[in-house]
Amino acid sequence: MTEQLLQRDVEMATELVGAARDVLNVMFFTDILEEGDECACPKPFPLQVRVSFSGDQAGEFRMAVDEVAAGSLAGSFLGTDPVTGPTAEETDQVMGELGNMICGAFLSRFEKEGLFALSSPEVVRPEQGELPGVHRGLELMDGFMDLRVYWEPQPQ
């Protein structure tokens, strides 16, 4: 049982990073340089996005980023002038959407047959609280990102 759970966690981590890479490549024009269990960056992160999901499987997704990543990602997505950059409000909105996309893409990859409802992304400054479950720390071309997924245990 424990071994199965470990195997599942490894698969989840793979799909989580795969989903993030896909979203970051296609709509944010950036890539993941390194991934690991821990993120080589100052904590807590200044910005965190939370998305909870329910349906065939319930759980929660969290994405945290540093300011460098947040500003760079938001500017890329919106096509903003690199000199002026996005506003703080735009940055939060884009980070919410980024969290939503990574979570949705992850669920579609990991549970291809599933049917889920996702909550609206909640943007929290700074990062708060611990979330158990699968965790990956990512170094991006600009800045750092931290991804976590908690999978609620299924009733036996």
Place this chain on the structure above:
Amino acid sequence: MGLIVVGISECRCSADKEASIVTYALGSCIGVGAFDPGSGVAGLLHFLLPDSRQDPARAEAQPASYADTGIPLLIRAMERMGADRRRIRVRLAGGAQILTDNAQLAVGKRNYLAARKLLWQMGVMVEMEAVGGTVSRNLGITVGTGEFWVQMRGTGGNDAGGSHPNETPIRRVPVAGAR
């Protein structure tokens, strides 16, 4: 009929209906082909690296070496010849992984991401692309018709097969996920 050859780190534009513009041996480099059907202006850029901050002196001397200086150079040069940015349609080719050492591996992809980012920022739409894989490509435009073509050398490319030997029309951008 004039053939305008664009070398590495070069950018050329033309509105001569008799001319073709071509660039050869795109490995990890990206060829950015552009055409404005309204004015008949075509342009082609062959850039080498994604980011001019690596070497500002070189970027000053050869702005077409980098995505972030070369793409604005291409679009503005076309605009000076009468093109309208909103009508310009872009095709990308290259961005392959040719060499095997790890440092080189990422260059093709980084070039591709940089090109997409710059074009989105400048408000120019990419129409089609033939990128990635391990092939070397040539990219050309017939100015009079606005037709693009790609030739491949090597294997592992993702370009669609064409009707002429060694010649492939640029594939449509993949519609992965579209249903």
Place this chain on the structure above:
Amino acid sequence: MQSLRILIVDDSPAMRAYVRRTVQLASLPVKNVFEAGNGLEALEVVAKENREPNKLDLIFADLNMPVMNGEEFVTKLREDERDAKVPILIISTDATQKRVMRLRELGAQGYISKPCQPEMIRLKVQQILGEE
């Protein structure tokens, strides 16, 4: 192509901006872009803006939205005969097979899963509006 009147339904202002920018860059002859943050707001826009002779040509809709989600919106919209013919293009991260099947049955014309490149959005719009 005639001058288009389109509606973008998404609770994310960032995603509405992305779709709006794509539509502008794609040189589609867009006359009006209306926006709504959820299905209920979208129904209000439809009630006001989808009237002869000024019909809506296309609706972009997200699925996961508060108040009224995309599925409920499509269902409600298809109940009204006057609005049943407006093409709907779903853009969502939720690409599970069950979801796509369900949306197709409900009467959505197209489905794009995020992440998506702008040219994919343009291609789908052209297909739906019969320009291909």
